[in-house]
Amino acid sequence: MSVRALARVNLAAVERNVARLCAGLGPGTGLCAVTKANGYGHGAVPVARAALAGGARLLAVASAAEAAELRDAAIDAPVLLLGALSDEELPVALGARAELVAWTERFVSELARRAGGGEGVQPVRVHVKLDTGMGRLGTRVLDEAVRVAEQVAITPGLELAGAMTHFASADEDPEFTAAQLARFEPFVRAMRERWPAIAAHAANSAATLREPASHLDFVRCGIATYGCDPMNQDPAAHGLEPVLELSSYVAAVKSAAPGESAGYGRQWVARAETWIATVPIGYADGIRRALSNNCEVLIGGRRYPLVGTVSMDNITVEVGVPDVVACGERVTIIGRDGNERITAEELAQRLGTINYEIVCGISGRVPRVYHRDGAPA
């Protein structure tokens, strides 16, 4: 049976990627697997379970709803909610027993009002964020970060859990990363002096792979968990295995005479007699329209160019001659077929973007099927 578009997700590869990343950490350092954005498009719940099986000690998400999704699936591990929270989202975050990030006294006051505390109620664990150069969330002011930490520490119902920051360019600028780390260190020192049990954390995937000094108490790995390279190079260089394969099938094959075209706007016109395969996957599935006349797919272990415009539901591929591909044959957009391989990194390069956007962009219309090295998951 050919499914029109399918994302096959290898949970054994998630486990191995996490184990591999953990093997690069010191004995006192843990790994937090980041499963925000539906597990970077892979499916948050199955990936979270596989990451925990591979050695992750905690999970991280961006929104309250994402934390609730993990709890609804009976996942019990600590969940760190990285994002900003509106007052409206707070009850959902608290209901999910998420660990929260704070950097203003106003937010901690709001939290204190809602958290309640009292007998038998688990305190809300709070991480204080210093902005050391990302310029997004967190306070740039060390004294303010320490004040927020003090407020958390004395508020009933809250527990001071961590000190954190986030790197802006760990994938390309080691000097700026080192400068951010140097700005973070006085905060970590001040926090550990007064609250020795807190966890300090800073590293994303790129810093985990490139900056051992940034590992601290735990690293927060997103993209590397999925076997994608944070530097948009070949993930195999770091022993990472791509987790996701995106495929479709040959739905129609037809000849095109010179002057005949394929797709909207006639952006590709046959110069000589050739053959075209139509593949039912399009931009509504996550094949970005900018890939029109600008990528290749794999059929029967060979590369063929996508020709013409990417439509909402279809693409067209030039196979050249009759009978090289048959209706029903698998078409690989991302993944391996024989000795050929197309990675999310390759597509990102063609689009002038990053692999993150490729995997996150695979839409909800594409069913995700989970397996373990080919065996049913």
Ligand SMILES: *Cc1c(COP(=O)(O)O)cnc(C)c1O
């Ligand atoms: C998304 C995110 C991460 C993970 O980043 P990767 O580059 O995917 O490893 C870590 N920390 C924070 C604060 C994030 O928002």
